[in-house]
Amino acid sequence: MHIIDGIKIAEEIEKKVRKEAEGKKIKIATIVVGESKESILFAKLKEKAFKRVGFDYETIYFEEAKQSKIENEVKKMNDDVKITGINIQLPLPKKLNYINLVKKIDAKKDIEGMNPCNIGNTLLGNENIVPCTPKAILKIIEHENIKLQGKNVVIINHSNIVGKPLAMLMLNRNATVSVCHVFTKNLMEYTKKADLLITATGIKWLIKGQYVKEGVIIIDAGIKEQDGKIYGDVHESAAKKSSRITPVPGGVGPVTIASVLENAIMSYKMLGKNS
């Protein structure tokens, strides 16, 4: 079993981004709403990454806010010529509608790739600004030289930010894709057929040995914090049967942050800025 080193892949991407960012005035604005520990932690991790590659950045924290107030903030960020990328940190408080917020972001500044224009382009195979976690998973697959054409790819997650855009990326590369979720009857029937299993449920050790075939490649994007430790979706008994697997932590997570950085460069270019 080969353990895929997400930290190393992220460092390689970061190195390229740092070089590309030289001499460019890139500024990322982030909106964080509420007091979710996760949300604040992710925003801080991104800030550190922006700093490492030489981006300017600002993070605006709202303790609590109405949808209209955040939408106004997004509008101001769209109009600010110094800001080249915008992101709204997830998770958001439940009463806010994320999709309606990203719709308001100028598609060229949408570094999370979640504006309907960017998602639509991704569906059509014009992968300009691609949602970050699916992009990270693709980066890992490419880094490992895994060919997708004709492969049975099973994705366990059908959220807007992970499973749905990821399925598009896989279809764009001629994989045969199954997308599973809580309503899937007999999950194991699908997972056992997977050449490549990508799971992102956040259910600790959901995937056990009997769920997978010998030699499967596994990408585990699940994150579950329990008693101060981070767990993925995949149990050791399944990991042992895999030919390669991403660890949790140190797998998809760091590459997701590196993908945000790449998207920020793409936004900058799409705005027509060259210096």
Ligand SMILES: NC(=O)c1ccc[n+]([C@@H]2O[C@H](COP(=O)([O-])OP(=O)(O)OC[C@H]3O[C@@H](n4cnc5c(N)ncnc54)[C@H](OP(=O)(O)O)[C@@H]3O)[C@@H](O)[C@H]2O)c1
């Ligand atoms: N590593 C990274 O960079 C990264 C980035 C984003 C998210 N994540 C992690 O990925 C996980 C999912 O994130 P998300 O934002 O997509 O959350 P989400 O919307 O809650 O997605 C969870 C997905 O898993 C499915 N699911 C849950 N329990 C299942 C089960 N027992 N059997 C089959 N499917 C099941 C859900 O199906 P239903 O929709 O039908 O409920 C849903 O599609 C979380 O652990 C999150 O922390 C990691």
